[in-house]
Amino acid sequence: MKVQYVSPFAEASVNVFEMLIGCKPERGSLSARPQMFTSQQINIVCGITGRVEGLVIYGMSMITADKIASKMIGSPVVTFDQLAASAIAELGNMISGHSASLLAAEGYQCDITPPTIIRGTNVSVTTLDIPAIVIPMSLPEIGTFEINVSLQERLAQAA
Amino acid sequence: MAKRILITDDALFMRVTLKNILTQNGYEVVGEATNGSESVELYKQLKPDLVTMDITMPEMDGIAALKQIKAHDPTANVVMCTAMGQKNMVVEAIQAGAKDFIVKPFQAERVLEAVSKLLAA
Numbered sequence: 172m173k174v175q176y177v178s179p180f181a182e183a184s185v186n187v188f189e190m191l192i193g194c195k196p197e198r199g200s201l202s203a204r205p206q207m208f209t210s211q212q213i214n215i216v217c218g219i220t221g222r223v224e225g226l227v228i229y230g231m232s233m234i235t236a237d238k239i240a241s242k243m244i245g246s247p248v249v250t251f252d253q254l255a256a257s258a259i260a261e262l263g264n265m266i267s268g269h270s271a272s273l274l275a276a277e278g279y280q281c282d283i284t285p286p287t288i289i290r291g292t293n294v295s296v297t298t299l300d301i302p303a304i305v306i307p308m309s310l311p312e313i314g315t316f317e318i319n320v321s322l323q324e325r326l327a328q329a330a
Numbered sequence: 331m332a333k334r335i336l337i338t339d340d341a342l343f344m345r346v347t348l349k350n351i352l353t354q355n356g357y358e359v360v361g362e363a364t365n366g367s368e369s370v371e372l373y374k375q376l377k378p379d380l381v382t383m384d385i386t387m388p389e390m391d392g393i394a395a396l397k398q399i400k401a402h403d404p405t406a407n408v409v410m411c412t413a414m415g416q417k418n419m420v421v422e423a424i425q426a427g428a429k430d431f432i433v434k435p436f437q438a439e440r441v442l443e444a445v446s447k448l449l450a451a
Protein backbone atom coordinates (compact mmCIF):
# COMPACT_ATOMS: atom_id res chain seq x y z
CA MET A 172 0.00 0.00 0.00
CA LYS A 173 1.31 3.42 -0.93
CA VAL A 174 2.21 5.81 1.89
CA GLN A 175 0.63 8.65 -0.10
CA TYR A 176 -2.80 7.16 0.73
CA VAL A 177 -1.95 7.24 4.43
CA SER A 178 -0.49 10.73 4.89
CA PRO A 179 -3.80 12.53 4.16
CA PHE A 180 -5.43 10.71 7.11
CA ALA A 181 -2.72 11.85 9.53
CA GLU A 182 -2.89 15.42 8.21
CA ALA A 183 -6.72 15.43 8.29
CA SER A 184 -6.84 14.16 11.86
CA VAL A 185 -4.48 16.92 13.03
CA ASN A 186 -6.66 19.57 11.36
CA VAL A 187 -9.96 18.13 12.60
CA PHE A 188 -8.81 17.64 16.21
CA GLU A 189 -7.38 21.16 16.35
CA MET A 190 -10.55 22.73 15.04
CA LEU A 191 -13.02 20.49 16.86
CA ILE A 192 -11.55 20.21 20.36
CA GLY A 193 -8.57 22.56 20.27
CA CYS A 194 -6.06 19.76 20.75
CA LYS A 195 -3.06 19.16 18.48
CA PRO A 196 -2.22 15.47 18.16
CA GLU A 197 1.33 14.24 17.72
CA ARG A 198 1.97 11.68 15.07
CA GLY A 199 3.75 8.50 16.16
CA SER A 200 5.66 6.12 13.94
CA LEU A 201 3.89 4.06 11.30
CA SER A 202 3.59 0.32 11.51
CA ALA A 203 2.14 -2.26 9.14
CA ARG A 204 -0.22 -5.14 9.78
CA PRO A 205 -0.82 -7.95 7.32
CA GLN A 206 -4.55 -7.54 7.90
CA MET A 207 -6.99 -5.03 9.28
CA PHE A 208 -7.02 -5.62 13.02
CA THR A 209 -7.87 -3.47 16.01
CA SER A 210 -7.37 -4.17 19.69
CA GLN A 211 -9.06 -0.95 20.77
CA GLN A 212 -12.34 -0.76 22.72
CA ILE A 213 -14.10 1.78 20.49
CA ASN A 214 -13.67 1.63 16.72
CA ILE A 215 -15.17 3.80 14.00
CA VAL A 216 -15.26 2.10 10.63
CA CYS A 217 -15.49 4.18 7.43
CA GLY A 218 -15.59 2.82 3.90
CA ILE A 219 -13.78 4.63 1.08
CA THR A 220 -14.88 4.18 -2.54
CA GLY A 221 -13.57 5.65 -5.79
CA ARG A 222 -10.06 5.85 -7.32
CA VAL A 223 -8.81 4.38 -4.04
CA GLU A 224 -11.01 2.02 -2.10
CA GLY A 225 -11.00 0.13 1.15
CA LEU A 226 -11.53 0.76 4.82
CA VAL A 227 -10.30 3.07 7.53
CA ILE A 228 -10.74 2.22 11.21
CA TYR A 229 -10.20 4.81 13.93
CA GLY A 230 -9.56 3.03 17.24
CA MET A 231 -9.32 4.32 20.80
CA SER A 232 -9.87 3.28 24.40
CA MET A 233 -13.20 3.85 26.14
CA ILE A 234 -11.58 6.52 28.33
CA THR A 235 -10.23 8.37 25.30
CA ALA A 236 -13.61 8.14 23.55
CA ASP A 237 -15.33 9.57 26.65
CA LYS A 238 -12.85 12.45 26.83
CA ILE A 239 -13.18 13.33 23.13
CA ALA A 240 -16.99 13.07 23.19
CA SER A 241 -17.14 15.26 26.34
CA LYS A 242 -15.14 17.98 24.56
CA MET A 243 -17.27 17.72 21.42
CA ILE A 244 -20.58 17.84 23.30
CA GLY A 245 -19.40 20.48 25.74
CA SER A 246 -20.40 18.60 28.90
CA PRO A 247 -18.93 15.52 30.63
CA VAL A 248 -19.97 12.15 29.24
CA VAL A 249 -21.01 9.97 32.18
CA THR A 250 -22.14 6.95 30.19
CA PHE A 251 -21.20 6.33 26.59
CA ASP A 252 -24.75 6.86 25.33
CA GLN A 253 -26.24 7.38 21.88
CA LEU A 254 -25.20 11.04 21.75
CA ALA A 255 -21.59 10.24 22.71
CA ALA A 256 -21.45 7.39 20.17
CA SER A 257 -22.85 9.72 17.53
CA ALA A 258 -20.22 12.36 18.35
CA ILE A 259 -17.41 9.81 18.01
CA ALA A 260 -18.90 8.48 14.74
CA GLU A 261 -19.10 12.05 13.43
CA LEU A 262 -15.44 12.57 14.34
CA GLY A 263 -14.61 9.62 12.07
CA ASN A 264 -16.83 11.07 9.37
CA MET A 265 -15.08 14.45 9.58
CA ILE A 266 -11.57 12.98 9.41
CA SER A 267 -12.56 10.70 6.50
CA GLY A 268 -14.28 13.56 4.66
CA HIS A 269 -11.28 15.83 5.14
CA SER A 270 -8.94 13.02 4.00
CA ALA A 271 -11.08 12.44 0.90
CA SER A 272 -10.62 16.12 0.00
CA LEU A 273 -6.85 15.81 0.40
CA LEU A 274 -6.82 12.59 -1.66
CA ALA A 275 -8.91 14.27 -4.37
CA ALA A 276 -6.38 17.11 -4.51
CA GLU A 277 -3.73 14.46 -5.27
CA GLY A 278 -5.85 13.09 -8.10
CA TYR A 279 -7.52 10.27 -6.16
CA GLN A 280 -11.22 11.16 -6.34
CA CYS A 281 -13.13 9.21 -3.68
CA ASP A 282 -16.27 9.14 -1.60
CA ILE A 283 -16.91 7.97 1.96
CA THR A 284 -19.63 5.82 3.50
CA PRO A 285 -21.49 6.68 6.73
CA PRO A 286 -19.47 5.61 9.79
CA THR A 287 -20.18 2.49 11.87
CA ILE A 288 -19.08 2.06 15.48
CA ILE A 289 -17.77 -1.30 16.66
CA ARG A 290 -17.38 -1.74 20.41
CA GLY A 291 -15.23 -4.55 21.73
CA THR A 292 -11.60 -5.53 21.63
CA ASN A 293 -9.65 -7.78 19.27
CA VAL A 294 -11.71 -7.09 16.19
CA SER A 295 -10.30 -8.42 12.98
CA VAL A 296 -11.76 -7.30 9.66
CA THR A 297 -10.99 -9.69 6.83
CA THR A 298 -13.09 -8.48 3.95
CA LEU A 299 -10.05 -7.03 2.23
CA ASP A 300 -6.91 -8.83 1.31
CA ILE A 301 -4.74 -5.75 1.62
CA PRO A 302 -2.39 -4.90 4.45
CA ALA A 303 -3.15 -2.12 6.89
CA ILE A 304 -0.92 0.75 7.93
CA VAL A 305 -1.38 2.03 11.45
CA ILE A 306 -0.70 5.64 12.48
CA PRO A 307 -0.83 6.27 16.23
CA MET A 308 -1.80 9.85 17.07
CA SER A 309 -1.11 11.01 20.59
CA LEU A 310 -3.55 13.56 21.99
CA PRO A 311 -2.16 15.48 24.98
CA GLU A 312 -4.20 14.79 28.16
CA ILE A 313 -6.66 12.66 26.18
CA GLY A 314 -4.95 9.50 25.00
CA THR A 315 -4.02 7.62 21.87
CA PHE A 316 -6.08 7.67 18.72
CA GLU A 317 -5.10 4.99 16.26
CA ILE A 318 -5.77 5.31 12.52
CA ASN A 319 -5.78 2.03 10.57
CA VAL A 320 -5.73 2.61 6.82
CA SER A 321 -6.30 -0.22 4.37
CA LEU A 322 -6.67 1.15 0.86
CA GLN A 323 -5.80 0.10 -2.64
CA GLU A 324 -5.98 1.82 -5.99
CA ARG A 325 -8.88 0.69 -8.11
CA LEU A 326 -7.34 -1.08 -11.08
CA ALA A 327 -10.17 -1.09 -13.61
CA GLN A 328 -12.80 1.61 -13.78
CA ALA A 329 -16.33 0.24 -13.96
CA ALA A 330 -17.92 0.83 -17.35
CA MET B 331 -41.79 35.57 13.72
CA ALA B 332 -38.77 33.30 13.98
CA LYS B 333 -37.46 31.88 10.73
CA ARG B 334 -38.16 28.15 10.41
CA ILE B 335 -35.32 25.72 9.72
CA LEU B 336 -35.21 22.00 8.84
CA ILE B 337 -32.02 20.16 9.88
CA THR B 338 -30.82 17.12 7.89
CA ASP B 339 -28.03 14.92 9.28
CA ASP B 340 -27.78 11.21 10.06
CA ALA B 341 -25.69 11.91 13.19
CA LEU B 342 -27.64 12.72 16.35
CA PHE B 343 -24.63 14.71 17.59
CA MET B 344 -24.72 17.01 14.56
CA ARG B 345 -28.48 17.52 14.81
CA VAL B 346 -28.16 18.47 18.49
CA THR B 347 -25.20 20.79 17.79
CA LEU B 348 -26.93 22.57 14.89
CA LYS B 349 -30.19 22.83 16.81
CA ASN B 350 -28.40 24.46 19.78
CA ILE B 351 -26.59 26.96 17.56
CA LEU B 352 -29.78 27.91 15.71
CA THR B 353 -32.27 28.03 18.60
CA GLN B 354 -29.84 30.01 20.79
CA ASN B 355 -29.77 32.63 18.04
CA GLY B 356 -33.48 33.09 17.55
CA TYR B 357 -34.27 30.55 14.85
CA GLU B 358 -36.93 27.90 15.16
CA VAL B 359 -35.95 24.31 14.26
CA VAL B 360 -39.18 22.89 12.89
CA GLY B 361 -37.92 19.47 11.91
CA GLU B 362 -34.99 17.06 11.99
CA ALA B 363 -34.44 14.59 9.17
CA THR B 364 -31.99 11.69 9.48
CA ASN B 365 -31.58 10.98 5.75
CA GLY B 366 -32.27 12.52 2.36
CA SER B 367 -35.68 11.00 1.72
CA GLU B 368 -36.95 12.07 5.16
CA SER B 369 -35.70 15.57 4.41
CA VAL B 370 -37.62 15.74 1.10
CA GLU B 371 -40.81 14.53 2.82
CA LEU B 372 -40.43 16.96 5.72
CA TYR B 373 -39.67 19.83 3.35
CA LYS B 374 -43.00 19.29 1.57
CA GLN B 375 -44.90 19.03 4.87
CA LEU B 376 -43.24 21.84 6.81
CA LYS B 377 -42.26 24.33 4.07
CA PRO B 378 -39.28 25.64 6.11
CA ASP B 379 -37.46 28.89 5.28
CA LEU B 380 -34.13 27.05 5.12
CA VAL B 381 -32.74 23.50 5.12
CA THR B 382 -29.31 22.36 6.35
CA MET B 383 -28.21 19.30 4.39
CA ASP B 384 -25.52 16.72 5.17
CA ILE B 385 -24.20 14.77 2.16
CA THR B 386 -23.00 11.36 3.38
CA MET B 387 -26.18 9.72 4.70
CA PRO B 388 -27.81 6.30 4.40
CA GLU B 389 -30.87 5.71 2.13
CA MET B 390 -30.68 8.94 0.13
CA ASP B 391 -27.62 11.20 0.13
CA GLY B 392 -27.79 14.97 0.48
CA ILE B 393 -27.07 15.76 -3.18
CA ALA B 394 -30.03 13.63 -4.35
CA ALA B 395 -32.25 15.19 -1.67
CA LEU B 396 -31.12 18.70 -2.68
CA LYS B 397 -32.10 17.98 -6.30
CA GLN B 398 -35.54 16.69 -5.27
CA ILE B 399 -36.21 19.65 -3.01
CA LYS B 400 -35.18 22.10 -5.74
CA ALA B 401 -37.40 20.26 -8.27
CA HIS B 402 -40.33 20.64 -5.86
CA ASP B 403 -39.51 24.25 -4.93
CA PRO B 404 -36.92 26.09 -7.07
CA THR B 405 -36.73 28.91 -4.49
CA ALA B 406 -35.73 26.58 -1.61
CA ASN B 407 -32.82 27.76 0.57
CA VAL B 408 -30.59 24.71 1.05
CA VAL B 409 -27.21 25.00 2.82
CA MET B 410 -24.91 21.99 2.54
CA CYS B 411 -23.26 21.08 5.82
CA THR B 412 -20.86 18.20 5.34
CA ALA B 413 -17.44 16.68 6.02
CA MET B 414 -16.89 16.28 2.26
CA GLY B 415 -15.11 19.44 1.14
CA GLN B 416 -13.57 18.43 -2.18
CA LYS B 417 -13.99 20.78 -5.08
CA ASN B 418 -16.11 18.52 -7.29
CA MET B 419 -18.59 17.98 -4.44
CA VAL B 420 -18.92 21.73 -3.82
CA VAL B 421 -19.35 22.41 -7.55
CA GLU B 422 -21.99 19.68 -7.89
CA ALA B 423 -23.96 20.99 -4.92
CA ILE B 424 -23.84 24.62 -6.06
CA GLN B 425 -24.84 23.62 -9.61
CA ALA B 426 -27.75 21.65 -8.17
CA GLY B 427 -28.94 24.81 -6.41
CA ALA B 428 -27.35 24.81 -2.94
CA LYS B 429 -27.03 28.38 -1.63
CA ASP B 430 -23.96 27.79 0.57
CA PHE B 431 -21.53 25.02 1.49
CA ILE B 432 -20.20 24.57 5.03
CA VAL B 433 -17.43 22.05 5.72
CA LYS B 434 -17.41 20.22 9.07
CA PRO B 435 -16.01 20.72 11.62
CA PHE B 436 -17.39 24.26 11.63
CA GLN B 437 -17.56 27.16 14.03
CA ALA B 438 -21.01 28.36 15.14
CA GLU B 439 -20.31 31.77 13.55
CA ARG B 440 -19.88 30.18 10.10
CA VAL B 441 -23.33 28.58 10.31
CA LEU B 442 -24.98 31.75 11.61
CA GLU B 443 -23.33 33.86 8.92
CA ALA B 444 -24.65 31.57 6.15
CA VAL B 445 -28.15 31.35 7.61
CA SER B 446 -28.56 35.05 8.42
CA LYS B 447 -27.29 36.08 4.97
CA LEU B 448 -29.89 33.91 3.26
CA LEU B 449 -32.80 34.70 5.55
CA ALA B 450 -32.22 38.46 5.78
CA ALA B 451 -33.38 39.00 2.20
